[in-house]
Amino acid sequence: MDLSVSFAGLTLKNPLLTASGTFGYGLEFVDYGDLRELGGIVVKGTSLTPRQGNPMPRVAETPAGMLNAIGLQNPGVETFLTDYLPRLPWRETAVIVNIYACDAAEFGELAGILAVEEGVAALEVNISCPNVKAGGIAFGQDPLMAAQVTEAVKKRAGNKPVIVKLSPNVTDIAALARACEVAGADALSLINTVSGMAVDVRRRKPRLANVIGGLSGPAIKPVALRCLHQARGAVKIPLIGMGGIASAEDVLEFILVGAHAVQIGTANFLRPDMSFRIARELPGACACFCVDSWESFRGSLIVEKG
Amino acid sequence: MMLRPRAFALEPLWARPFSIYALTPKTISFFIQVAGRGTAVLAGLEPGAPLTVWGPLGNAFAVEPEVRTLILAGGVGIAPFAAYAKSHPEPSRLSLVFGCRPPVAAYPYKEIAGIAAAEHFRERGPGDIETFIALLGERIRAFRDGLILACGPQPFLLTVKRLAREHGARLQISLENRMACGVGACLGCVTKAKVAGDSPEQAFANVQVCTKGPVFWADQIHLEGEEPWT
Numbered sequence: 001m002d003l004s005v006s007f008a009g010l011t012l013k014n015p016l017l018t019a020s021g022t023f024g025y026g027l028e029f030v031d032y033g034d035l036r037e038l039g040g041i042v043v044k045g046t047s048l049t050p051r052q053g054n055p056m057p058r059v060a061e062t063p064a065g066m067l068n069a070i071g072l073q074n075p076g077v078e079t080f081l082t083d084y085l086p087r088l089p090w091r092e093t094a095v096i097v098n099i100y101a102c103d104a105a106e107f108g109e110l111a112g113i114l115a116v117e118e119g120v121a122a123l124e125v126n127i128s129c130p131n132v133k134a135g136g137i138a139f140g141q142d143p144l145m146a147a148q149v150t151e152a153v154k155k156r157a158g159n160k161p162v163i164v165k166l167s168p169n170v171t172d173i174a175a176l177a178r179a180c181e182v183a184g185a186d187a188l189s190l191i192n193t194v195s196g197m198a199v200d201v202r203r204r205k206p207r208l209a210n211v212i213g214g215l216s217g218p219a220i221k222p223v224a225l226r227c228l229h230q231a232r233g234a235v236k237i238p239l240i241g242m243g244g245i246a247s248a249e250d251v252l253e254f255i256l257v258g259a260h261a262v263q264i265g266t267a268n269f270l271r272p273d274m275s276f277r278i279a280r281e282l283p284g285a286c287a288c289f290c291v292d293s294w295e296s297f298r299g300s301l302i303v304e305k306g
Numbered sequence: 307m308m309l310r311p312r313a314f315a316l317e318p319l320w321a322r323p324f325s326i327y328a329l330t331p332k333t334i335s336f337f338i339q340v341a342g343r344g345t346a347v348l349a350g351l352e353p354g355a356p357l358t359v360w361g362p363l364g365n366a367f368a369v370e371p372e373v374r375t376l377i378l379a380g381g382v383g384i385a386p387f388a389a390y391a392k393s394h395p396e397p398s399r400l401s402l403v404f405g406c407r408p409p410v411a412a413y414p415y416k417e418i419a420g421i422a423a424a425e426h427f428r429e430r431g432p433g434d435i436e437t438f439i440a441l442l443g444e445r446i447r448a449f450r451d452g453l454i455l456a457c458g459p460q461p462f463l464l465t466v467k468r469l470a471r472e473h474g475a476r477l478q479i480s481l482e483n484r485m486a487c488g489v490g491a492c493l494g495c496v497t498k499a500k501v502a503g504d505s506p507e508q509a510f511a512n513v514q515v516c517t518k519g520p521v522f523w524a525d526q527i528h529l530e531g532e533e534p535w536t
Contacts, residue, residue, distance in 0.1 A: 022492065044491075061319055073493050269321075270310065272487065272488070
């Protein structure tokens with residue numbers, strides 16, 4: 001079958017993207033596969049100026065998952081544009097830049113810088129990183145603030161599609177999804193990590209220096225599917241699903257619930273060729289589950305009413 | 307190298323990083339101390355059990371054949387030095403000081419002692435640590451014009467680094483930070499390292515131990531538990 005997918009002004013050769021923060025700038029993985037096998041790469045969260053991130057330890061292994069509190073360590077947007085983007089095969093594989101800022105104005109400024117870059121396929125707006133907060137509340141927990149950030153980015157993004165990445169750490173994810181849609185988002189990606197914590201009884205210390213971090217990996221897949229299902233019922237714009245995807249069958253689960261594309265995240269740490277393997281296994285999985293086309297399969301989940 | 311047995315399934319999630327203990331054209335060997343769930347599973351693998359392996363990651367200890375070289379190893383930190391000693395072009399210039407708590411026979415000490423000058427010290431009770439630190443100080447002073455290489459637990463590395471600084475000795479240390487991806491992507495294993503910068507805030511950066519290390523010149527990094535740079 002034709003694995004390509006078009007939505008929100010993006011055309012991808014397959015629905016597989018790599019999740020921000022789990023795939024560096026893609027260049028870290030070129031020894032393990034051909035980046036052109038992937039639909040796209042969502043690069044590490046990028047800010048206007050360089051960030052050192054949080055103190056160590058920043059990662060902890062948990063049952064079927066992991067916690068991280070990296071704190072958006074990145075060299076800043078200028079270094080990304082001069083040192084990394086030119087080395088990526090952006091003509092063949094979509095390069096989506098995940099952006100982070102402390103307020104709506106700074107988000108707009110970042111969008112303006114990236115809007116004129118030919119190699120940037122789209123912007124993914126990180127309003128949901130649980131490890132960095134401005135004013136004591138993450139933008140992604142307040143529909144009004146989420147809408148303000150979405151508008152600020154959209155206004156400066158030119159013709160670049162704007163994807164807003166939602167947090168699961170909210171009471172009503174449908175309300176957040178609707179707020180971003182109304183504010184002009186072209187697509188939504190969900191979910192970011194689930195807020196969590198791990199402790200060491202022997203040392204009587206938290207396992208992360210930041211105490212609280214973001215849970216990812218197979219452990220959160222049910223939360224991700226639930227959020228995707230609720231967002232699907234709330235908005236018309238395309239959705240990009242992620243959370244615990246570690247196989248081609250997992251990919252199909254998210255598309256079945258209504259995703260146009262998916263992101264592979266923590267599974268990239270299980271083996272560095274994971275995303276490439278899933279790309280190669282996807283055609284076989286489609287045949288195995290009688291998937292003929294994305295259009296007919298997407299959102300075809302049968303929910304018995306009664 | 308990163309090792310992830312198929313037996314991990316989804317738990318433990320991450321591969322585990324190890325130095326290469328021995329290498330032949332057909333085999334690669336690791337010297338593993340069981341320290342938790344991951345190493346326990348690895349230690350229990352049957353011959354032929356499938357593993358995902360990637361690497362080697364990052365760099366290695368300096369080899370300076372013309373320079374007298376002192377190896378300081380604490381516990382399982384001795385693992386990378388067996389192959390180092392065997393492949394060194396001038397093993398007569400190598401010396402090893404090894405410290406441990408379990409019997410020395412539990413470690414690949416003898417195979418290094420067969421090549422290089424070697425001495426070992428076993429901690430058995432109170433006061434032994436002070437004696438060992440005094441010994442380390444003497445040996446480091448004796449090699450202050452040479453090259454010193456160290457691998458071992460964090461308190462050991464802190465002590466060795468302090469002593470090397472006191473004696474003005476050149477020291478490389480290998481770090482064992484917790485790692486997730488092993489390819490430099492996750493930024494979970496970083497250490498503070500000196501970089502060229504214009505201001506004091508830019509004088510260090512968090513660099514990946516998996517790809518930029520694990521071996522660093524001691525005066526170029528800031529260890530956990532060390533006084534901040536002045």
